[in-house]
Structure formats: structure tokens, C-alpha cells
Amino acid sequence: MSKLGYILLALATCLFASYVAHAGELNIPNQLSSGQGFSIPTSGTGTATFYLIGPAGVIKRAVHLGDAVNVAGEETRAAGRYVAVLRSGDSNDTKVFFVTPGRPAALNFLARPSRVPTAKPDAISGVAFVFDGYKNLMLESVPVNFSLAVEKSAPASRTVPAKDGIAWIQMASGRSQGAAQFVASLPATDVSVRRVVQQVAGDACNLHMKAQAMAKTIVVETDPIRDCSGNAVPDGTIVTFTETDSRGLSTVDARVKRGIARAELPLSENATISVAAGVVLGNEVHIRWASPGNGGAGAARANLKFKDGIATDGGRANAEGSATGGRE
Amino acid sequence: MSRVFPVVLIILTVVLVAFATISPGHLTSATSPDQAVRSLLERVKGRDFKQAFSYISAASNIDEGAFYQDVNGSEGSLRTYSSLQDVDTKVLKESDTEGTVRADLVWSSAVGAIYETRDLHVVKEDSGWKVLWPQEKQANLPPQVIPVNYLRWDIVHRGADEDWGAQNVEPPRVRIISMNAIERDGNVIILGEIENEDTVPGFVAVNATLLGKDGGDLGQESSFDKMSHTLLPKEVSPFRIDFPKMKLASVKSVRMQPNAMLVPASADPVIAVQHQRMETDARGHHVLKGELLNESGQTVNIPHVLATYYDTAGRVVWVSDAYSDRALLPQVPVPFAVDVRDVLAEIVHNYRVTVNNYTLDRDR
Numbered sequence: 001m002s003k004l005g006y007i008l009l010a011l012a013t014c015l016f017a018s019y020v021a022h023a024g025e026l027n028i029p030n031q032l033s034s035g036q037g038f039s040i041p042t043s044g045t046g047t048a049t050f051y052l053i054g055p056a057g058v059i060k061r062a063v064h065l066g067d068a069v070n071v072a073g074e075e076t077r078a079a080g081r082y083v084a085v086l087r088s089g090d091s092n093d094t095k096v097f098f099v100t101p102g103r104p105a106a107l108n109f110l111a112r113p114s115r116v117p118t119a120k121p122d123a124i125s126g127v128a129f130v131f132d133g134y135k136n137l138m139l140e141s142v143p144v145n146f147s148l149a150v151e152k153s154a155p156a157s158r159t160v161p162a163k164d165g166i167a168w169i170q171m172a173s174g175r176s177q178g179a180a181q182f183v184a185s186l187p188a189t190d191v192s193v194r195r196v197v198q199q200v201a202g203d204a205c206n207l208h209m210k211a212q213a214m215a216k217t218i219v220v221e222t223d224p225i226r227d228c229s230g231n232a233v234p235d236g237t238i239v240t241f242t243e244t245d246s247r248g249l250s251t252v253d254a255r256v257k258r259g260i261a262r263a264e265l266p267l268s269e270n271a272t273i274s275v276a277a278g279v280v281l282g283n284e285v286h287i288r289w290a291s292p293g294n295g296g297a298g299a300a301r302a303n304l305k306f307k308d309g310i311a312t313d314g315g316r317a318n319a320e321g322s323a324t325g326g327r328e
Numbered sequence: 329m330s331r332v333f334p335v336v337l338i339i340l341t342v343v344l345v346a347f348a349t350i351s352p353g354h355l356t357s358a359t360s361p362d363q364a365v366r367s368l369l370e371r372v373k374g375r376d377f378k379q380a381f382s383y384i385s386a387a388s389n390i391d392e393g394a395f396y397q398d399v400n401g402s403e404g405s406l407r408t409y410s411s412l413q414d415v416d417t418k419v420l421k422e423s424d425t426e427g428t429v430r431a432d433l434v435w436s437s438a439v440g441a442i443y444e445t446r447d448l449h450v451v452k453e454d455s456g457w458k459v460l461w462p463q464e465k466q467a468n469l470p471p472q473v474i475p476v477n478y479l480r481w482d483i484v485h486r487g488a489d490e491d492w493g494a495q496n497v498e499p500p501r502v503r504i505i506s507m508n509a510i511e512r513d514g515n516v517i518i519l520g521e522i523e524n525e526d527t528v529p530g531f532v533a534v535n536a537t538l539l540g541k542d543g544g545d546l547g548q549e550s551s552f553d554k555m556s557h558t559l560l561p562k563e564v565s566p567f568r569i570d571f572p573k574m575k576l577a578s579v580k581s582v583r584m585q586p587n588a589m590l591v592p593a594s595a596d597p598v599i600a601v602q603h604q605r606m607e608t609d610a611r612g613h614h615v616l617k618g619e620l621l622n623e624s625g626q627t628v629n630i631p632h633v634l635a636t637y638y639d640t641a642g643r644v645v646w647v648s649d650a651y652s653d654r655a656l657l658p659q660v661p662v663p664f665a666v667d668v669r670d671v672l673a674e675i676v677h678n679y680r681v682t683v684n685n686y687t688l689d690r691d692r
Contacts, residue, residue, distance in 0.1 A: 108491065114498045115526065195495060200527040204562075234527045236479050236595045238563040248605030248618065251681065253563065255478055255595040264623070266602050278523050278562035279505055 026084050026095035033102045034134045037073040040084070042066060048088035054099070055080030079136035101136035104191070107144070109184040111195035117202035118177055118229050122170040124148065124197055128184040130162045137165035147183045150174045150199060159187070177201050177231040201231040207282030209241070209261075209275045217264040218243070218287070220273055224259040232259045237277060239263075245271035357456030358383065361427030362419050364450050364457035369431060372399050373412040385451055385458035394463060403655035404629035404688045410437035410653060426451045430610070439553070439630075439651050447610055469659050474625030478595035481529050500526035502588045504534070505564065508644050511576035518569040519644045521636065522586055524559035529593035532559050536569045537583040546579060547571050554647055556634060556684050558593055565682065566636035568647035597624030599631065599683040602661065606673065609665070614673040616666040620683060622656035629655050632684035635666045640677040656685075 026040050042048070044065040052059040052071060056078035063069050065088060076082070079101045086093040108129040116123045126146050130138040144167035149155030153176050160167045167184075174180060177199050185192035205228035212219045220241050225233045239261035243250040245268040252263035265273065268287065275282035358364035364383055371380035377400065381392045390398075401407025414434035421428040427450045435442040449460040486496040507520035518536045534555065538546040554568035604618035616635050622628050630651060637646040650666040668676070 111495055112498075114495045115528070203525075234561065236481070236529075237527070237561040240564075248603040249679070249681075250600065250602040250604065250618075252598065252600040252623075253682070254598060255560070257478065263598075263600070265600075278525065278564065 026086055026093050028084055028095045028097050030097050032076060032097065032099050034079050034099050034132055034136050035073040035077055035102055036099075037076070038071050040069040040071070040086070042069060042086065044088070046088065048086050051083075051085040051087070053083040053085070054078055055082075077134040077136075079132075079134075101132040101138050101140075102134065103132060104130050104138050104142045104186050104189065105133035106131040106135065107184055107186060107191055107193045109193040109195060111182045111197055113197070115198045115200055116173045118173050118199050118227065118231055119175050119202065121172045123173045124171045124180075124182065125168065126171070126182060126184060126195075127166065127168040128162070128193075130165050130167065130186070138162065139165055142167075143187055145183075145185045145187055146171070147185070148174070148180055148197070149183075150176050150178045150180045152176070155181075173197075173199050175229040175231075201233045202227040202229070204233055204237075204239075204277040204280045204282075207239075207275055207277055207280055209273075209282055209285070211273055211285050211287065213267065213287075214264075217267055218271070218273070219262065219264055220275070220285075221262040222256075222260055222275060222282070225256060225261065225277065226259075233277070235259070237261075239275060239277045241265060241273060241275050243268065243271050243273045245269075358458070359456065360419075361422055361429050361450035361457050362417055364459050365417050365429040365431055365448050366415065368459050369412065369415040369417075369433070373415065375400075375411070383459055384461045385453060387451065388459070388461040388463065390461050390463040395461060398461075398464065401653065401655075403627050403657065405653055405655035406437055406439065406442070406630045406651050407435075407653040410435040410442065413441070420447065424452065427457075435653070437651070437653070442651065442653060445610060469657065474658060476596050476625055478598075480592065480594040480596075482592050483590055497590055499588045499590045500524050500528050500530035500559075500561075502526070502530060502532050502559070502586050504584055504586055506644055507582075507584065509576060509579070509582055510645070511574075514573055514575075516571040516574035516576050516579060518571070518582060518584075519567070519647050520584075521564050521566050521644060522555070522559075523564045524561055524588070527561045528590060529558060529560050530588040531557055531591040532565070532586065532588045533557060534567045534569065535585040535587065536571075537585070538571055538574065538579045539581045539583060540578060541580050543580070547574065553632070554634070554649055556682060558591065558684075560593065560595060566634055566644065566647040566680075597622055597626055597628055597685060597687075599623065599628065599656065599685060601633075601681045601683060604679065604681050606668065606676070606679075614668040614670055616668050616679060616681070617663065618681060619661040619663050620652065620656055621661045622658055625658045626687060627655055627657055628685040629688050630686040631656050631662070631664070632686065633664050633666055634682045634684065635668075636680045636682075637668070637672065637676045638678045638680075639675050642678075645675060646672050 028040055042065050046065050048063050048065050050061045050063045050069050059075055076099045079099050082097050082099060084095045110127045112125050128144045130142045132138060142162045143159050144162050145159045146169045147155050147157040148171050153174055156171060158169060160169050180197045180199050182195045182197050183192055204225045209220050209222045233256055235256050237256040239254050239256060241252045241254060241263045243265040250266050254261040254263040271287045274284045358367055368380050368383035377396050381395050412433060413436040416432040418430045420430050429448050429450055431446045431448055433444040450457050451460060483497060486494055502522055502524050505521050505523050510517050522534060524530050533550055535550045537548045540546045549569050549571055551567040551569050556565035559565055600621040600623055602619045602621055607615055607617050609615045620631055633650045635648050636644055639645045648666050652662060652664050654662050656662055
């Protein structure tokens, strides 16, 4: 055979191979959106079996060659890689295509923690997962808006692009206590998810008490207890009053009630009283009682009042306020 | 023979029944102070309080009911769940007419053995030696209404139909604010304090893992009754975790794991701890003594005292506990005592006492 003959034979072989390859591929777009139906034209006569293998299931259907194969949108809900196969006799026509998520239509929102002290930087975290209408994670970048607002305060708002379907943010807690509305939303849609983060008062700040001697006890009472942002600490918070005198140590773990902690300590003629809430210490009061004699002592004691550690009844009692160090 | 045998049986039965009935009534008069105390306490041990009472001198000025309450407990106190297990007596002083006997008592109770030492005065009367039983005068609170309006915390958890992103109510934040590892009696002991930093109550436990030189686990233990498990907001509790038969030298580090659970709780009752002081008891040992005062209107059945001891640097050097076998009636002070090791007493600079409370019929 001549050289030209070889060239023609090779060309014919390539053309045949190309024809065969073309004939085995179904006419389906390479990429579809989730929930998007399509139709596949077929040729020839007789029957065949159509398979659609997707990430969420497999469909098998008998078809008549020559009629179009219709795939409903419901059958391509799940995003991912699909393989369509048309099997007729010994021949298989196949096509690999991809279904991508549709338009963003849903959010899942994780907000932590559910309770946070006020005025803490980066204390609140939010993670939003963006999905399309068929709960496929949106892999392309989508802006997500986060907003944190407490009643009577301006909301803090920020927009974050989602990466691989996830957008996250860390935000500082506000200065006011209350139920903060933490909202994640998709701009230009009505999609939003709301979580509630309870902003609570932090540690007590400037804890201060005063003492008043009664007939049988010394009544100690704090000023309204607030954190450093001015929020009242919640009722039920433990406040420890400690009295030290010659008879020993007396302690009461009082509970804050209506913003104030109050307790009764044993009456003493010379005592030091301190107050603490958790690891926060308050002021200290020294009480020295210059005994007026037996007669009328009880009545005199009952009238004693101490304010800011200073006796207010003309100096018969002596109380001194002082700053204190760490908790022992 | 056929008649004699039943008659003999009947007579024998009557005699035995009579013996069994009458025999306990025949009290052996105590012939010594020691015997009087022993006889009394042996009958308490056998829960025969009526017979035990007959060893008590009339000069004690105590009635049988008060004596019964003293040795058998009342108001659902720990003593009501206890029984006298062991008695050891020692005559401290004896003359022809009176004596003093020290009785070391071991009570078995729901929370383990409880040790008690009583110095009992004994007097000689016509019917033999009798014990002067000290009557503990307990103040009776006049009938009154004590308004209690402390809050309680209830919890609503997330519903089953919430989406997976919806947050639940979270457990309280707790923090170990101090920790110290010591070795004592061949045991490694982890001591410290933990604070509920949150605004809600929590049920708290502390786990500790000892890590050896090679980084492997040497042992894992948790705090049991050496801490207050229910912590209200900003409440601080001591904890003590014992690792028996361990050497501190073989420990490279300690991994601490505080666990907290959100639980419903009540801010009531408030128990004041008054006049805490370190004293020496009759045996010459150091004890931390004081009085507990229940400031609420509800009886606290079983008070559990936790004592934290600090050195001059403010470090926790020991944590010990004791159960009071008397219930805390409202507004009535009840004494308590916690044993302190004599070696420890030398380094203790300060201490703090807190009280756990167990109340029956809580929702009354």
C-alpha cells in the first residue's frame, strides 16, 4: 500500500472513532442548577433503559427510542455529580454532568453563647450556613448580614461574605444587659434567622456596704450592686459578709434581692466587717464600740448607724472604712 | 406419761416467756462510774432507750422524750439515720460519790462513721451509779410566719421540633480560681476553689487526672463530698480530690476538668456561720468550732460543713468536712466542730466555712 493509502486509512479510523464517541454521549448540558428539569432527545426505534445516578439516589426508567427522556426538576434537587446512562441492547450512551446549588434561599444559624456578660470583646460568635431552596450548601460566595441589637441600643451590624457556604463572625457583647437579638440575614431576600443572646451583668464593680447596729445584731447592707457598665447584678447572686472579732469569724452568704444584699451578723464591740461577691472584694468596715456602760447599752446600740464606715450618732461608736486586698 | 409431757411443755413455755419478759426489767445496778456509762450506752446501742434512760440520774433534769431525741435524733437529722456502733470508755476521775467518764462513740450513719467524744459525769445514788446526762437546751422559736421570697431558677430546654441550629440554654461558666497539690499520708491530694462565674446556678463537679513523667495517666479521680456541688451565681466552693497511694514526685502535671450542669435551684435557705474559731478539744486536738444559724423559715435536716484552710500566702492548704447530726431549725444556732490536724494547725493562717444543706420535703 502506498503512503497515501496509509494516511487515508488512519484518517478514516479517526473519523469513525470520533463518530462512535459522539454517538455514545447524551445531549445534556454540562452544568445545571438544582431543581432544574431537562429533556434528552433520543433517536432510533425500540426500547431502552434510562438511568440517572446522582448524589442522593438512582432513577431507572424504560424509554422509547425516538421519544425525548424528560427529567423533572424534583429529580435533580441534590447538588453534585450526576451520570446519565441510556442503555439499548449492548450499547450505552452516557453523560456526566453537574448540578450546582440554585439561588440562596435558606440559612442555618448557630449563635453562641446563649448567655454572655456585658462589654466583653469577641464574646459572641455566630456561624451561618447558606443553602439554596433544596438545602444544598451554597459554595459560591454569598454575603450574609449579621446584626446584634439590644432594646434601646443601636444595633451592631456587619456583612460577611460566606466562603464555601459558611459565614462567621465574632462580636463584642453590648454594654446593656438584656435579651440581645442576634439576626443573620441574606441581603435582598426575606431570609433571616433570629437567635437570642442573653446579655447579663458582669462582675460587681465598686462593691460597697454599710452597717447598722441593731438591738442584737449588726445589719449589713450593700448599696445597689452594679457591674462596671452600670447594670444591676441579677438577684440571687451570692454576696459574702465576713465579720472578724475576738469571738472568731462569722460569715453569711447573702443573696442579692432587688439589687441589694443584706445580712445580719452577731453584735460585736470591736469587729471588722468585709464584703465580697465571687472574687471581687468590696469595702471593709471597722467597728469599735466605746461602751457607754451597762445602762441603756442595748438602746444605744440600737440607735447606732454607720454610713460609709463612719458612725453617725456623735462618735460613740467608731467605724473606719478602708480599702482591701485580695480574697483569702 | 401422755399427760405429763404436755403439762411440762406448757410450764416450760410459761417460764421462758416470763423470763424473757421480765429479765430486761431487772437492771443490774451499776457498781462503778464506768459500768454505769457502759450499761447506758450499750442499751442505746441496742436501741433500748427506755432501759438506757433508767441509768440516768434524776438530777439530770431531763425527761425520757428529750433523752430519746438526743440519742436518736429528730427533725430528720442525720442522727435519725444513725446507730451507735461502738463505745469505748475511760475513767477520767473517780471518787466515792462521783466520777467522770470519757466515752468515745462511733456512730454508723448514712454518710459514714461519725465520731463523738462525751465527758459524762456520774454520781452515786442509793440505787447505784447514775449518769448525769447533759441536756442540750435548744431555744424554741415562737410561732411566727417567716416570709421567704428568695428566687428560684427553673429551666426550659429547647424543644424537639427546633431546627438543629437553635441554641439550648448553656451550662453555667465555672472557673477554678486556685489549686494546690500536696502529698499527705502517702496520698496525693488536689485542693482548690471553684467559682460559678455565671448568673445562673449550676451543679458542679471537678475531675482531676494525674499525668506521669512520660505523659501517661497515673489516675483519675473526682471530688465527691469535699465540695458544694450546687453553686449559686458567684458562689465559691472549695474542692478536694484524693489520689490514694500516690507520690507527688512521680506526678509531672495535673489535668483539671471542671464540669457544670444547669440545674433548677433555690436561693433559700441562707445559713450563717458564726463565731468560727480554732480551739483545742478535750483530747488536746485542734478543732474548728462555730455555730450554724439557719436564717430561713424551713428546717435544714442535714447540714454539711466544709472548711477551707489557707496559709499566710492565701493558698488553700487543706479542705475538710463534717456532718452535723442535728437538724437546723429556723433561727436556732447549732454548734459544729471540724477536726483539724495538729500539724496543719501550725500553718493555717485563715479559714472559711461554708455549709451544704440537705432538706427533706423540699417543696413543702
